[in-house]
Amino acid sequence: MKRAEIIAVGTELLLGQIANTNAQFLAKHLSTLGYHHHFQTVVGDNSDRLKHALEVASSRSDLIILTGGLGPTKDDLTKEVVSEFVDETLVYHQPSLQFIEQYFIKVNRPMTENNKKQALVIDHSHVLVNKNGMAPGMVYESENKQFVLLPGPPKEMIPMVENELIPYFLIGKEMNTIVSKELKFFGIGESILETKILDILETQSNPTIAPLASEGEVMLRITASASNELEANRLIEKAEHEIRERVGQYIYGTTGDNLFIVLSKKLKELNLTISAAESLTGGLFSKRMTDIPGNSSIFTGSIVCYSNEMKQNLLNVPSELLANYGAVSEECAKSLVENMQGLAKSNISISFTGEAGPSTLENVPVGKVYIGIKIGDSEPVIKEYQFSGTREQIRLSSVKNGASLLIKLINESQDL
Amino acid sequence: MKRAEIIAVGTELLLGQIANTNAQFLAKHLSTLGYHHHFQTVVGDNSDRLKHALEVASSRSDLIILTGGLGPTKDDLTKEVVSEFVDETLVYHQPSLQFIEQYFIKVNRPMTENNKKQALVIDHSHVLVNKNGMAPGMVYESENKQFVLLPGPPKEMIPMVENELIPYFLIGKEMNTIVSKELKFFGIGESILETKILDILETQSNPTIAPLASEGEVMLRITASASNELEANRLIEKAEHEIRERVGQYIYGTTGDNLFIVLSKKLKELNLTISAAESLTGGLFSKRMTDIPGNSSIFTGSIVCYSNEMKQNLLNVPSELLANYGAVSEECAKSLVENMQGLAKSNISISFTGEAGPSTLENVPVGKVYIGIKIGDSEPVIKEYQFSGTREQIRLSSVKNGASLLIKLINESQDL
Numbered sequence: 001m002k003r004a005e006i007i008a009v010g011t012e013l014l015l016g017q018i019a020n021t022n023a024q025f026l027a028k029h030l031s032t033l034g035y036h037h038h039f040q041t042v043v044g045d046n047s048d049r050l051k052h053a054l055e056v057a058s059s060r061s062d063l064i065i066l067t068g069g070l071g072p073t074k075d076d077l078t079k080e081v082v083s084e085f086v087d088e089t090l091v092y093h094q095p096s097l098q099f100i101e102q103y104f105i106k107v108n109r110p111m112t113e114n115n116k117k118q119a120l121v122i123d124h125s126h127v128l129v130n131k132n133g134m135a136p137g138m139v140y141e142s143e144n145k146q147f148v149l150l151p152g153p154p155k156e157m158i159p160m161v162e163n164e165l166i167p168y169f170l171i172g173k174e175m176n177t178i179v180s181k182e183l184k185f186f187g188i189g190e191s192i193l194e195t196k197i198l199d200i201l202e203t204q205s206n207p208t209i210a211p212l213a214s215e216g217e218v219m220l221r222i223t224a225s226a227s228n229e230l231e232a233n234r235l236i237e238k239a240e241h242e243i244r245e246r247v248g249q250y251i252y253g254t255t256g257d258n259l260f261i262v263l264s265k266k267l268k269e270l271n272l273t274i275s276a277a278e279s280l281t282g283g284l285f286s287k288r289m290t291d292i293p294g295n296s297s298i299f300t301g302s303i304v305c306y307s308n309e310m311k312q313n314l315l316n317v318p319s320e321l322l323a324n325y326g327a328v329s330e331e332c333a334k335s336l337v338e339n340m341q342g343l344a345k346s347n348i349s350i351s352f353t354g355e356a357g358p359s360t361l362e363n364v365p366v367g368k369v370y371i372g373i374k375i376g377d378s379e380p381v382i383k384e385y386q387f388s389g390t391r392e393q394i395r396l397s398s399v400k401n402g403a404s405l406l407i408k409l410i411n412e413s414q415d416l
Numbered sequence: 417m418k419r420a421e422i423i424a425v426g427t428e429l430l431l432g433q434i435a436n437t438n439a440q441f442l443a444k445h446l447s448t449l450g451y452h453h454h455f456q457t458v459v460g461d462n463s464d465r466l467k468h469a470l471e472v473a474s475s476r477s478d479l480i481i482l483t484g485g486l487g488p489t490k491d492d493l494t495k496e497v498v499s500e501f502v503d504e505t506l507v508y509h510q511p512s513l514q515f516i517e518q519y520f521i522k523v524n525r526p527m528t529e530n531n532k533k534q535a536l537v538i539d540h541s542h543v544l545v546n547k548n549g550m551a552p553g554m555v556y557e558s559e560n561k562q563f564v565l566l567p568g569p570p571k572e573m574i575p576m577v578e579n580e581l582i583p584y585f586l587i588g589k590e591m592n593t594i595v596s597k598e599l600k601f602f603g604i605g606e607s608i609l610e611t612k613i614l615d616i617l618e619t620q621s622n623p624t625i626a627p628l629a630s631e632g633e634v635m636l637r638i639t640a641s642a643s644n645e646l647e648a649n650r651l652i653e654k655a656e657h658e659i660r661e662r663v664g665q666y667i668y669g670t671t672g673d674n675l676f677i678v679l680s681k682k683l684k685e686l687n688l689t690i691s692a693a694e695s696l697t698g699g700l701f702s703k704r705m706t707d708i709p710g711n712s713s714i715f716t717g718s719i720v721c722y723s724n725e726m727k728q729n730l731l732n733v734p735s736e737l738l739a740n741y742g743a744v745s746e747e748c749a750k751s752l753v754e755n756m757q758g759l760a761k762s763n764i765s766i767s768f769t770g771e772a773g774p775s776t777l778e779n780v781p782v783g784k785v786y787i788g789i790k791i792g793d794s795e796p797v798i799k800e801y802q803f804s805g806t807r808e809q810i811r812l813s814s815v816k817n818g819a820s821l822l823i824k825l826i827n828e829s830q831d832l
Contacts, residue, residue, distance in 0.1 A: 011626055012628055013440075013443070013456070014443055015444070015626075016440045016442070016444035016445075016447075017637075019435045019439075019440040020436050023432075024429075024432045024436075027429070027431060030432075031431060038459065038460055039430075039458065039465070040429070040430065040436075041455060041458075042455065042456035043456075044454055045626075049454050071606070071629075072606070072607045073606060073607065073610050074610070074614075074618075106804060109605070112607045114610070114611065132806070153630075210431075275726075276720075278699075281706075282699075282707075282715075283694075283699030283700065283701070283702030284699065284703050285699070286694075286702075287698055287699040289698070290698025290720075291807075291808070293773070293774055293807060294775075299698075299722050300725060300726050301719065301720045301726035302699065302719075302722075303717065303718075303719050303720070304699065304706075304717045304718040304719070304720065305717045306702075306706060306712055306715050306716065307716045309716060309761070310691075310760065313759070314719070314760075343729070343730060344726060344730075356709075357709070359710075
């Protein structure tokens with residue numbers, strides 16, 4: 001098996017301004033592509049030190065992936081250093097140059113000379129198209145080494161790897177089909193999930209099953225390699241079936257899904273509309289619902305009633321209710337969701353009220369949240385939560401639990 | 417100035433299961449401690465490869481910080497490899513051994529033999545106490561190199577660095593002080609900014625000035641080293657003054673600021689309230705305003721009027737206006753902002769309407785956005801934009817330009 005290593009170029013990494021999440025992303029793919037991955041290096045925007053890192057890396061690895069340093073400024077010197085290292089010149093890649101020129105015409109800004117630098121590529125390299133930025137990536141193959149240069153911003157690097165680099169690597173390989181499927185969980189922690197399926201995780205080698213936790217959710221990524229897609233899918237299906245038998249009740253979706261996408265699909269399928277009254281979440285539920293293109297048919301809108309005045313004036317929450325129970329209360333969540341549904345004339349409404357912290361206004365514990373849901377003419381369902389973590393985590397837990405509860409209650413109302 | 421580098425040990429990093437956030441944390445501290453920090457390495461739980469990483473690192477750095485690999489399992493081999501590298505033996509650290517034995521008595525679990533391994537330290541090293549876990553850290557000083565070994569879990573490593581390592585480094589040292597200051601820009605691209613101050617960037621070595629772009633903004637990080645803070649600040653001030661003379665009109669803030677924080681500070685200072693009517697931005701402006709704790713005194717709330725029905729029903733946009741001009745129009749932005757201010761009874765109101773894409777509903781070009789701002793009794797100001805990029809980028813550009821325009825118009829209204 002060939003050995004790969006990653007060199008991340010960027011002084012911002014050495015100053016601790018950002019974490020090297022690019023290396024994490026690439027590491028996951030290297031194992032699926034069949035590489036041993038033994039080292040990662042971070043080096044600043046300095047040509048001598050980058051050259052030293054290249055020397056060290058090429059003394060011990062076959063594939064060297066570099067991220068960052070492809071931009072327009074004079075700090076950006078990855079391709080300059082690599083081209084010198086492999087003894088090639090830099091040449092203009094005409095399609096990239098045209099793309100950059102077109103971009104500046106489109107946004108009606110003057111193109112400075114240094115932007116042209118982004119269209120330079122190492123001579124004799126295979127160019128990886130950048131659909132989300134200006135600097136193309138490239139693969140340079142010397143006698144026995146491969147050098148891959150990728151842009152630093154994750155929103156450019158990730159799609160380039162998925163859509164350009166991986167297909168390029170797989171051309172003409174025998175076990176050339178790799179298929180992955182993600183199972184998305186909500187309401188179960190990573191360690192409990194792992195404990196419940198430990199024997200499956202430990203005995204599997206093809207497909208591999210990798211648990212990944214992020215943003216308060218867990219997912220399992222099942223990755224199978226085979227000579228064709230049918231066979232790879234068959235391997236995945238078998239593993240998925242075993243997992244679903246154990247922990248299927250926590251699975252809400254698969255690859256590409258998130259709770260808001262699953263909720264939106266369900267609402268579209270049933271031709272239902274939804275609105276929201278948001279206090280502590282401050283627009284986050286609405287933001288997540290409108291992240292999804294085409295949701296104007298199901299998401300009518302929301303009122304962000306951050307102040308008590310807005311709760312009273314716009315959502316008609318009685319001032320006595322606020323005085324007696326406080327804004328963070330079952331009663332307030334109920335009043336908000338009932339009145340929001342009436343105002344928006346939506347089939348379903350959801351309300352969020354609670355204390356996101358870091359300090360508390362009404363003597364309510366930080367993390368206390370009430371979520372109200374009203375479906376059609378039925379009585380509102382109000383649930384109380386006690387979340388923990390930072391302000392950001394508490395707000396995220398709120399909207400995710402809201403979306404998860406909506407999916408559950410809508411399913412139950414359909415079963416009636 | 418001495419050179420430091422970080423070696424993170426752990427196969428989980430090479431598998432992409434976690435990001436190397438430890439290196440990010442340590443990087444921030446290394447500059448404050450007065451070290452140049454030029455390289456980071458990640459290596460797996462393998463003694464030959466860790467030895468190789470140590471050889472490379474000690475050939476080019478004075479201080480080598482290793483994280484991870486201090487635990488009880490046979491995968492954990494950092495101190496074994498380092499002790500061999502520096503030609504020392506491992507010895508039991510009695511206080512740590514007692515702490516571990518006590519721990520198992522306390523939780524009433526049998527102590528397995530491999531747990532004792534965690535109390536082994538490199539002979540002649542200074543031990544760093546671990547108050548949040550079992551494995552102590554250590555500092556080993558050879559003739560001209562320092563080796564620091566820290567546990568991998570951030571909840572053990574971070575307090576050990578803050579409470580044990582930094583005080584140890586500072587004892588009796590003539591410290592080189594490093595101070596950084598960030599200047600935040602909006603409304604100017606990275607390459608244009610760099611062109612305008614190229615001569616400053618090229619001639620400066622202390623302070624150094626590094627441009628960084630993220631989320632559609634640019635910042636400059638000015639970093640000065642001196643024998644004391646006063647002197648470092650003086651160097652920064654001089655560079656900042658030069659930069660402000662050239663491009664000061666684009667600077668909206670400094671370290672710790674973002675556009676929404678600056679806007680919120682200004683509103684608090686002037687005792688003004690704000691509300692928003694959000695169409696294409698779908699709650700993103702509200703979300704960013706409520707990311708900041710304590711903003712309930714200035715942000716009253718918003719209406720996310722995603723559908724035309726909400727624009728009519730809740731914000732009283734006349735149906736003829738929508739029929740004649742469309743929702744993405746100057747007229748709609750004006751109607752939204754005027755009515756929102758009336759409903760929320762806020763001093764200031766802002767409206768966003770536009771087409772975030774990827775496809776278009778009303779034959780409007782993707783990225784076309786109108787922002788309306790009304791301050792007090794004055795006539796609303798409506799601005800038209802043509803943004804580019806993904807749906808997410810267009811929405812982010814909208815709310816950032818909105819915040820930037822608000823800051824500008826509020827400043828102007830104060831100058832009257």
